[in-house]
Amino acid sequence: MAHDSNHQDSHHPKHGFWRTYVFNTDHKMIALWYGITALCFLLFGFGLVMLMRWQLAYPEQPLPLIGKWFGPTRMPDGVMLPEFYNQLGAMHGTIMVFMGIVPLAVGAYGNFLIPLMIGAPDMAFPKINLASYWAFFIGGVVMLASFFVPGGAASSGWTSYTPLAVIATTGQTMWIIGMIFLITSSLLGAVNFIATIFQMRAPGLSFMKLPFFIWAQLVTAFLLLLAFPPLEAAGVMQLMDRVAHTSFFMPSGLVVSGEHLKISGGGSVLLWQHLFWFLAHPEVYVLILPAMGIISEIIANNTRKPLWGYKGMVYSIVILGLLSFIVWAHHMFITGMGTTISAFFQATTMIISIPSVVILTALFISLWGGSIRFNIPMLFALAFLPMFGIGGLTGLPLGLSSPDIQLHDTYYVIGHFHYIVAPGTIFALFAGIYYWFPKITGRKMNDLLGHLHFWPSLICMNLVFMPMMIQGLAGVSRRLYDGGASYAHAQGVLHLNVLMSHAAWVMAVFQIPFIINIFWSLYKGQKASDNPWESTTMEWATATPPPHGNFAFDPKVYRGPYEYSVPGATQDYTPQCQEKVI
Amino acid sequence: MEIEKGWLQKIMGLPPLASAHGGEIDFMIFLLHLLMLVLFVGWAVFFIVVLWKFRASRHSKANYKGVTNHYSTYIEVGVAVIEAILLLGFSIPFWAKNVDALPTDRNTVVVRVVAEQFLWNVHYPGADGVFGKTDPNLVDKQTNPLGLDKSDPAAKDDIVSINQLHLPVNRQVLIYLSSKDVIHSFALNIMRVKQDAIPGLSIPIRFIPIKTGQSEIACAQLCGLGHYRMKGYLTVSTNKEFDEWLASQAKQSQSSSDDFWN
Numbered sequence: 001m002a003h004d005s006n007h008q009d010s011h012h013p014k015h016g017f018w019r020t021y022v023f024n025t026d027h028k029m030i031a032l033w034y035g036i037t038a039l040c041f042l043l044f045g046f047g048l049v050m051l052m053r054w055q056l057a058y059p060e061q062p063l064p065l066i067g068k069w070f071g072p073t074r075m076p077d078g079v080m081l082p083e084f085y086n087q088l089g090a091m092h093g094t095i096m097v098f099m100g101i102v103p104l105a106v107g108a109y110g111n112f113l114i115p116l117m118i119g120a121p122d123m124a125f126p127k128i129n130l131a132s133y134w135a136f137f138i139g140g141v142v143m144l145a146s147f148f149v150p151g152g153a154a155s156s157g158w159t160s161y162t163p164l165a166v167i168a169t170t171g172q173t174m175w176i177i178g179m180i181f182l183i184t185s186s187l188l189g190a191v192n193f194i195a196t197i198f199q200m201r202a203p204g205l206s207f208m209k210l211p212f213f214i215w216a217q218l219v220t221a222f223l224l225l226l227a228f229p230p231l232e233a234a235g236v237m238q239l240m241d242r243v244a245h246t247s248f249f250m251p252s253g254l255v256v257s258g259e260h261l262k263i264s265g266g267g268s269v270l271l272w273q274h275l276f277w278f279l280a281h282p283e284v285y286v287l288i289l290p291a292m293g294i295i296s297e298i299i300a301n302n303t304r305k306p307l308w309g310y311k312g313m314v315y316s317i318v319i320l321g322l323l324s325f326i327v328w329a330h331h332m333f334i335t336g337m338g339t340t341i342s343a344f345f346q347a348t349t350m351i352i353s354i355p356s357v358v359i360l361t362a363l364f365i366s367l368w369g370g371s372i373r374f375n376i377p378m379l380f381a382l383a384f385l386p387m388f389g390i391g392g393l394t395g396l397p398l399g400l401s402s403p404d405i406q407l408h409d410t411y412y413v414i415g416h417f418h419y420i421v422a423p424g425t426i427f428a429l430f431a432g433i434y435y436w437f438p439k440i441t442g443r444k445m446n447d448l449l450g451h452l453h454f455w456p457s458l459i460c461m462n463l464v465f466m467p468m469m470i471q472g473l474a475g476v477s478r479r480l481y482d483g484g485a486s487y488a489h490a491q492g493v494l495h496l497n498v499l500m501s502h503a504a505w506v507m508a509v510f511q512i513p514f515i516i517n518i519f520w521s522l523y524k525g526q527k528a529s530d531n532p533w534e535s536t537t538m539e540w541a542t543a544t545p546p547p548h549g550n551f552a553f554d555p556k557v558y559r560g561p562y563e564y565s566v567p568g569a570t571q572d573y574t575p576q577c578q579e580k581v582i
Numbered sequence: 583m584e585i586e587k588g589w590l591q592k593i594m595g596l597p598p599l600a601s602a603h604g605g606e607i608d609f610m611i612f613l614l615h616l617l618m619l620v621l622f623v624g625w626a627v628f629f630i631v632v633l634w635k636f637r638a639s640r641h642s643k644a645n646y647k648g649v650t651n652h653y654s655t656y657i658e659v660g661v662a663v664i665e666a667i668l669l670l671g672f673s674i675p676f677w678a679k680n681v682d683a684l685p686t687d688r689n690t691v692v693v694r695v696v697a698e699q700f701l702w703n704v705h706y707p708g709a710d711g712v713f714g715k716t717d718p719n720l721v722d723k724q725t726n727p728l729g730l731d732k733s734d735p736a737a738k739d740d741i742v743s744i745n746q747l748h749l750p751v752n753r754q755v756l757i758y759l760s761s762k763d764v765i766h767s768f769a770l771n772i773m774r775v776k777q778d779a780i781p782g783l784s785i786p787i788r789f790i791p792i793k794t795g796q797s798e799i800a801c802a803q804l805c806g807l808g809h810y811r812m813k814g815y816l817t818v819s820t821n822k823e824f825d826e827w828l829a830s831q832a833k834q835s836q837s838s839s840d841d842f843w844n
């Protein structure tokens with residue numbers, strides 16, 4: 001890292017390698033570790049899905065070149081076994097969600113930006129912060145190691161529904177243990193974020209002057225704090241069902257392959273689903289809210305005007321957070337629900353769509369009247385809007401129980417949520433990397449490579465995920481090892497599997513410019529000033545890269561976060577911590 | 583026999599439709615996609631215009647206030663109203679009428695479907711209309727997949743088939759769905775029927791087939807390594823053909839259970 005030692009605070013003596021890089025409690029170093037680790041996991045999770053896409057496009061044909069490397073228990077003669085397909089599917093979901101996006105969007109972005117944006121020297125609890133990273137790291141290692149235990153990794157989907165998960169091979173035990181570490185990590189991070197945002201804001205920085213990004217992180221932290229404990233408890237219960245043969249989730253009278261299971265029974269299968277989705281629905285907002293925060297910062301900056309409807313956005317995101325706790329059972333409409341319960345969860349789901357629409361609309365309207373700069377961060381941010389729009393809109397038929405009868409557990413669902421998390425969240429995370437890279441390293445990323453990354457990714461994303469909607473409407477189930485090849489009703493849409501797979505591989509190729517860009521720009525990128533985007537928020541008021549302790553002065557806040565193009569001012573941006581308008 | 587698609591199924595790319603209630607589902611899916619299309623096209627037009635009109639090279643000084651009217655609020659309220667109509671006018675009444683309520687029709691065909699890794703056991707009560715008792719301890723994979731208690735008089739005439747669900751056309755059907763091992767999901771695409779099969783629960787499903795023909799039973803919930811091939815067959819035939827099929831099955835299962843007991 002181009003960590004410039006000139007900026008090191010004088011009262012902080014230099015430490016050796018371990019204290020400087022590995023056990024450094026500085027929020028920025030922890031954020032970097034989070035970011036690098038999470039990006040590696042994202043790449044790995046993407047790699048898993050590229051393997052799956054081979055099997056989906058060319059069922060039971062040997063994978064050329066690398067197929068043989070996976071060994072006879074996974075891909076004998078290069079032909080993928082269904083067992084391995086299911087492992088890849090479950091681990092792709094788990095890795096992308098819990099080891100990729102959450103640590104990147106929350107661990108990396110939150111840690112780096114919260115203290116800088118609120119004018120604080122560090123997080124409230126630096127050591128807890130470090131513990132949070134290491135819990136995440138250990139959880140990740142346990143998950144990766146699970147591929148190598150007998151029977152392979154977890155194979156019951158990222159949802160780990162019981163009883164399937166209880167009777168699964170050892171990989172599932174590893175999955176639960178890994179999850180317990182990952183959950184612990186998020187809980188430690190969440191208390192830290194909340195304490196920091198409540199206690200360490202610079203003088204003058206009232207809640208309604210917080211950058212929208214901080215609001216997004218605050219709501220996210222509450223979601224993590226309140227939603228994860230039930231899953232942690234449920235995880236321990238599932239672990240007990242597996243290793244101590246309790247029956248929390250196991251009913252009486254189970255007969256598996258002709259054998260009457262010798263368990264006490266009396267448990268409830270659906271209890272697991274309720275506990276899981278009680279976490280996992282708020283979790284989907286954990287995946288999207290930080291992304292919305294990033295997009296808002298970049299849009300305000302590159303339209304050179306304030307966000308439109310900031311207050312409405314803040315109220316909406318708070319309401320979104322609250323409501324996200326009472327929509328979970330919309331994932332369970334076809335488990336045998338009665339009218340009353342299904343009516344309740346449909347109603348809450350329709351209601352929660354309103355604040356999401358408000359935020360998205362506010363972002364669209366913010367563009368009106370701007371002086372729009374089309375730099376790379378802005379391109380990703382702009383693409384986020386319609387892509388997230390598609391993801392959100394396709395949620396409507398899934399949120400009403402009656403149309404969900406046809407669409408539930410089909411590829412329509414896969415298409416829907418990938419529009420939200422891939423060209424949605426992932427694009428936002430890319431946007432943020434291009435945007436804050438100059439603050440982190442002192443150099444800008446390369447534009448040409450940026451274009452080479454953005455445009456093909458945008459096209460491929462749509463080629464991968466739009467056909468999934470078509471397959472879903474035709475009734476093709478998700479999580480099928482052969483992509484539906486054995487079903488008559490899938491025949492008409494089967495050819496799309498080939499298109500989607502090729503698009504996914506092409507997309508992978510066009511991530512290479514991004515990786516090259518990071519390393520190239522680190523050393524050769526154009527040198528950036530402290531505030532290269534002429535931004536108003538406080539992270540740009542520090543030296544670059546920000547030294548330990550962050551601010552060379554005591555920051556004070558005089559105005560809201562997006563004072564761009566203030567009438568009467570000659571400069572088109574007026575930073576939050578600058579006293580006079582010039 | 584291919585079942586013809588209607589216009590709704592054609593434009594939405596849905597499977598052909600063969601049940602009485604399915605039309606409403608298809609119509610809701612259609613309306614929702616229409617709503618999406620309108621909103622998306624609206625957004626997209628606005629988006630493209632704005633990006634063109636307010637690009638920095640054309641509009642070098644941003645306007646601090648931006649939009650000052652409240653059209654967007656009207657649009658948001660409009661969306662909320664449409665959602666409320668879809669919810670209260672369509673989805674909830676549909677659920678109450680077609681999913682929740684049990685049929686009262688005396689002429690209802692009642693069947694049990696019991697899922698297991700990776701097949702569908704179909705259980706007909708036989709002439710007496712009463713399902714025989716079952717017991718997990720009696721299950722034998724080859725000869726008695728449901729664990730039917732043959733000492734129960736009601737079990738004597740029961741018919742059990744594997745992966746073959748036969749139903750008569752234009753009669754109310756009531757299926758009690760359960761599972762022996764893990765969660766499966768019973769999907770009859772052309773009937774617009776999908777219901778999770780959950781061990782420990784017996785969940786009723788109701789519908790009326792309105793077209794004769796053959797189609798598939800798909801499993802929609804990940805249930806293990808054979809999930810992708812957990813396929814059954816649904817045959818909807820005339821009442822007469824259905825009765826004949828039941829009779830032939832009764833004979834078959836009689837002879838096979840005789841082999842077993844003697």
Ligand code: HEM
Pocket residue numbers: 046049052089090092093094096097101156157158159287414418421422426464478479480481504
């Ligand atoms: C951009 C590249 C990606 C591609 C090509 C891709 C592709 C897929 C495919 C084909 C499936 C369905 C597998 C099946 O039904 O058998 C799937 C499942 C899933 N994906 Fe992705 N995905 C991508 C990115 C992501 C991201 C960024 C996330 C982040 C949250 C994610 C989360 C999931 C989850 C949670 C599942 C469900 C796993 C399960 O069934 O248990 N994916 N993905």
Ligand SMILES: [Cu+2]
Pocket residue numbers: 280281284327328330331
């Ligand atoms: Cu949800």
Ligand SMILES: [Cu+2]
Pocket residue numbers: 766767801802803804805806808809810812
């Ligand atoms: Cu299945």
